Amino acid sequence: MNNVPVWGWILLIALIGVGWKCLFLITRAFPFNSDEAITGLMARHILQGERPIFFYGQAYMGSLDAFLSAGLFALLGESILPIRIVQTILYTCTIITTAFIGRKLTDDWKVGLLGSLFVAIPTVNVTLYTTVSLGGYGEALLFANLAFLIVFYMADCGRLDITKDIVLFGLLAFVTGVGFWAFGISLSGTLPASIYGLILIWRRWRKKRAIFAGFLIAFLVFFIIGSFPWWLAGLNAGIGIQLRELAGSAVSIEKGNWILRTGSHLFNFIFLGLPAVFGFRPPWEIRWLVLPLLPFVLFGWGLVFWRFPSEFKKVNQPYRERWLVLLGSMLLLAAGFLFTSFGLDPSGRYFLPLVVPFSLIAAHIIISAPISSSIRSIVIILLLSFHGIGTVQAAMKNPPGITTQFDPVSWIDHQYDQELMVFLRENDEGYGYSNYWVAYPLAFQSGEELIFPPRLPYHTDFRYTTRDDRIPAYTLRVENSSKTAYITTFNPDLDTALRSGFERLDVTWQEKVIGDYHIYFDLSRPVHPSELNPELQQQPGIGDP
Template identity: 45%
Template sequence: MKRYLLLAFVILLGLSLKVSLLVLNVFPFNADEAVVGLMARHILAGEKPIFFYGQAYMGSLDAFLVAFFFKAFGQSVFGIRLVQVILYLLTILTGFWVGYQFFGSFRAGLIATLLLAIPPVNTTLYTTVSLGGYGEALLIGNLILITTFYLLKYSEASSEISFRVSKSGGEADTEVNRASGMRTFRLGSHSVILWLLWGFLCGFGLWVNGLTMVYSVPAGIGILLRTFRIKNLRIITWRITLVLVGLLVGSFPWWFFAFQNGLGSLIHELFGAAVAVEREPFWLRTINHMVYFVVLGLPAAIGLRPPWDVFWLGLPLIPFTLLLWGKIFWDWIRSPRSFQVKVIEGVIFTFILGFVFTSFGVDPSGRYFLPVWLVLSLMGGKVLDEWGKKKPAYLSLAGLIALFNLWGNLQCTASNPPGLTTQFYAPARVDMGDMPEVIQYLRENGELRGYTNYWVAYPLAFLTHEEIIFSPRFPYHPDLRYTRRDDRYPLYTQMVEESDKVALITTRNPALDQKLRSLLQERKILWNEKQIGDFVIYYNLSNPIRIVDFEKLFIQTDSAQ
């Protein structure tokens, strides 16, 4: 009982960190989070989106969960984040379960839980602010690992297995012949459920967020290797059939969308079409991704820097933290590891392959690195537990890592704006603290329709309950690159195009301001202008302008970056 009370206390620490940061309001509300909220609102109105608006590699599960909370507690930014907090608490709890089962040590699981409860800034950020399915991906990943553990455990129980179905048809038996003697156990309904569940989780994860493949791929390889060692075709066929059934059921929304829109485009999205901005040869891109991983991504994952900028966090503790992680990793490599534990290593290996060889490697900001901290926490739990068996004082080193992580969180909290922001692209990092004044000014002047960029349009729509609708057809890049992918909900653009009165809003983009002023003068359109913080508002236009009037001013691209 004392052990589980200690576990509850550690989880409570994680909850306290989340609640404190939310109360301090250090997470700016941005467009990706607003899209989740808008999707949830539309779900309550009867829509059934399959994927995140405009990005067919993240399913709409997050929006459906938010819709449930909106129904229960009302529509607010807090409701969106409450879902993420609950998901991460479940991730911490299942993370303990993974450590406890894979390493056979309560203390190893507890140390991993502490590191998950007080994580680096990167993990704190992306498990509090919603981007459409990353919190769900972490939880599903843990469930895949847990299910994998039990399946591998059963597979390791024997070297020779024979299979038969009882005459009643109600249960399947296996006879296990070990060197130590004969032992019989049943693969009845509970085993069928396990194989179906594993397939379902992998398929469901594929729809929810493709990031779950870093769990399902190594887990699947591990299970296949164990299964094919049985050398019994009927058992192999039985298991593969169950997995495929579960996989198809779990990924049904994914296949349904593929049937409607084409499988090729969906796979293209799954492997990074939304961020495919690189034009270099493949080999050069691969080298660049390796550099991004080592120089930018990994430091963000372990808390050396925030994901949105390049400066040191917890500088006085960095040398000690790096030495500690280096020693943990060295001892992990040198220690004997079971086949199940190697599946955990496979998560990191699969992630590195995916990051280096797909278009996602162009973005080392940090959100894709969330599974890395889970694996590092598990590694830390295992190694520190071993050290603690030799000298209990070594267990305090887990506290050093947690202290370093906490320092980084507090350091970023003290610098607000930007606070803990998901906006890693500096030119688009708008101070959203001025948004209430912008909304009030638009209402006072009757400007309820218009054009702006992606980072303004969707927060504006959500915060005004879709009273004020602006189409995201302006670029936010200083070089005026624009992609139609920013137009995630075309109905808004249709509403703006049909309006007789439109306003324009730009943010931190002098080149765009110059182009728009020249266009208005060329069209002999009179206007008033107001600057509020980072926002420049063009209003009271004597004649409305349309997309066809200004679209040729921008550089069109296919990527969302």
């Protein structure tokens, strides 16, 4: 290591991270699902002049990801690849900043470099959600890292320097604000960093209250500037609505009292979430990965967390405070999962911000452990191999591949998409209805020629939410169309209901199966879901406009 400059190692690790993602992109391990398609559609609409503030249908997640994708669309054209290049760039920046954070935490580049290497070849959960766009996870990771770095640089400024303090504190506020708009989960990192920054400013300027008050005002101003789109939307829709969205109202379908809900979230956190975080299982299903190595990795992580408290006691100031910022981010994330409706989703996506703290904790323990260099190397290789083999093992089971969807009814084999689009065009079936997992990939890949808004349920029990209909303009176009077709997937009961409804309405039709897609076409007249409510009565109002 002494013969290679630090920047050389950082560059090498970043290239390893990029190469690792490229391996799975080239092999098409990631299916193109509806959430990612919406990012692409938003990016296309941005290039056409629209300026959305939030991810379509999710007012807790800003449109920054779509704007970044639109920028690459302008350079590379509209396809799936630019969306994923954006995620790769964001995550590469996260890898690089992790190295600097490790250095600031321990005054040791070895910890930073090893931590960034663990981030470069992470678990399948992290690989998935930092490659496929879901609206803001990559940005949330990067903004948290930037906030950590900024406040740690503030801590390094020993003497009073109002210019440097105001620049760094204002930058911290701006990063926190942009992250707040892009995705509220970034607050798990930016909020502890901001609190630490405020403590630092108080220590330095508490005797000059006017100046300290100026810092507070500056922080508020720069935070509002960074999060301005959020406040603009709040003025139009209501701040209360925005805050409820931020707290998880979009996924709030729980019943029972607060204690039972929190207990359920705790179960999800311990028995489903953490195994996904550590790479013991893929986030979309319950099956063990790399079973021969799993006991050793489990034992190793146990040693890491058993040893960390004793190592933490040895840490001197100012490094102890910096570790507390990182630990605070972990606790805040856990609290957010336990006490909000986001605790319903144990897939692993909401635990993504743990990757940097866990990687740096592991790196610190491995580097500081009183073991020989050969044993240290074996431990590092073991953990990286576990991450790598687990990701490859998950990718080899395709479908579903490395997927964001944890409900098997949404595991659509998209290799038939082109054949589906050819069939629909040849039969002049450009408009109709389908479910959420069909509608938006079809719209994006067809250049919005094939419009099938999600007015049908994908759940086999016919559960449905109108929030699935993310682009109301699509529905209006279909309602005014002279022809409609229907596309279903993995839902025999829905197929039966559609046939019964068509017969009741004296409508004739034809059927075609292409891969996982079941198409009802050549209807003798347009039929809209509101006309099929008697057959879909398990979900009243499913066809309401």
